[in-house]
Amino acid sequence: MANARLSGPSGAKPRPIFSAANIFVYGTLILVSLYYLLPLYVMLVTSFKTMPEIRLGSIFSPPVEFTFEPWVKAWSSACTGLDCTGLSKGFWNSVRITVPSVILSIAIASVNGYMLANWRFKGADIFFTILLxxxxxxxxxxxxxxxxxxxxxxxxxxxxxxxxxHTIFGMPINTLLFRNYFSGLxxxxxxxARVDGAGFWGIYFxxxxxxxxxxxxxxxxxxxTGIWNDFLFGVVYTRPDTYPMTVQLNNIVNSVQGVKEYNVNMAATLLTxxxxxxxxxxxxxxFVRGIAAGAVKG
Known part of the structure; x- marks a missing residue:
């Protein structure tokens, strides 16, 4: 006991809170956070302002006259071309596009990854290379x-x-994710399971x-994220009555008719x-657990 008392505490010396490394790391994180949060703040406060208040030019000040009217108009009555029904129609189009695309692409990619990781077949490497x-x-x-x-x-x-x-274009990257994850199990x-007599689908499910x-x-x-935010495929492969939300947002923001309603534009962007x-x-x-568990393993 006497020797233990004389030797003092053991272990690594605690680092000071305000060390140069901590100041650099946390300072950088704060600056990066402000870089992304400041535009979001401007969009949010602008969406709750009236147009006369916006014309005063104080974009960083909170709204004096708080109003939900821009949000209501963006959702139900903003003009997206010749149709003035807001983003509501595009929202449901995006839902009908996103849900089946996500289900199909993930289902197919998970089976592909499981097969490439556990059921090796002739030409598997060539197939995987083509996907990549x-x-x-x-x-x-x-x-x-x-x-x-x-x-x-x-x-x-x-x-x-x-x-x-969307299903086809989502398969390569998702197949890579699932293949790496299953290889890490x-x-x-x-x-x-094979010894117990389980087959391909039995082991999978x-x-x-x-x-x-x-x-x-x-x-x-x-x-x-990719499908909901997609604009290019939506504008090329659909027609006005089936436009997704992003295409309708573009039509609202870039409209050249009437007065520019920045509060409606900001509300429409946040809704999208x-x-x-x-x-x-x-x-x-x-999401973090999945990335750490195997999504980045080779």
């Missing part, structure tokens, strides 16, 4: 050929055609699927980005 190459081909190169293909299939201008496009689980919730969340967030933002906040912890 497809993930890095610029979308603009494929725009016109896909228009021709959809036209020949009778799907051009329909929601079904756009769903097919203990191989003994797969071998034990009873073992792999219950253990893969984090990577499913990662894939879901990536797909929802609300869905992926809410989903990320609700499942952000699982």
């Amino acid at each position: 190459v497809g993930a890095f081909i610029p979308y603009q190169v494929m725009l016109y050929p896909i228009v021709i293909i959809l036209r020949e299939l009778g799907l051009y201008g329909s929601l079904a055609g756009l769903i097919l496009v 203990p191989p003994e689980l797969f071998k034990a 009873r073992i792999m699927l219950p253990m893969s919730i984090p990577i499913f969340v990662v894939s879901m967030i990536i797909q929802i 980005g609300a869905v992926p933002l809410v989903i990320y906040f609700l499942s952000g912890r699982l």
Whole structure:
């Protein structure tokens, strides 16, 4: 006991809170956060202001006369071209596009990744390479050929055609995510299931699927964010009556008729980005777990 008292405390010396490294790291994080939060703050406060208040030019000041009218107009009566029904129609179009596209792309990609990780077959590496190459081909190169293909299939201008496009373009990156995740799981689980007589689908549904919730969340967030925020495919492969929310937002913001209503534009922008933002906040912890568990492993 005497020797222990004389030797003093053991372990690493605690670092000072205001060290140069901490100041640099946290200072950088604060500056980056302000870079992204300041425009969001301006959009939010502007969306609750009246137009006479906006014309005063004080974009950083909170609203003096608080109003929800810009939000109501953006949702129900703003003009998106010749149609003055707001973003509500585009919202439901985006829902009808996003939900089946996410389900189909994730379902197919998860089976592809499971097969490439656990059921090796002749030509598996070539198949995987083709998928990876497809993930890095610029979308603009494929725009016109896909228009021709959809036209020949009778799907051009329909929601079904756009769903097919999003499903195909979402498979390469999601297949990579699932393949890396399944490769990181203990191989003994797969071998034990094979010894017990489980087949392809039995192992997938009873073992792999219950253990893969984090990577499913990662894939879901990536797909929802990409599909919901997509503008290029939406404007090329659909018609005005099936435009997604992003295309209608562009029509509202870039309208050249009448007076520019900046409060309505800001409210419409926030409404359009609300869905992926809410989903990320609700499942952000699982997203981080999925990335850390296997999404970045080779």
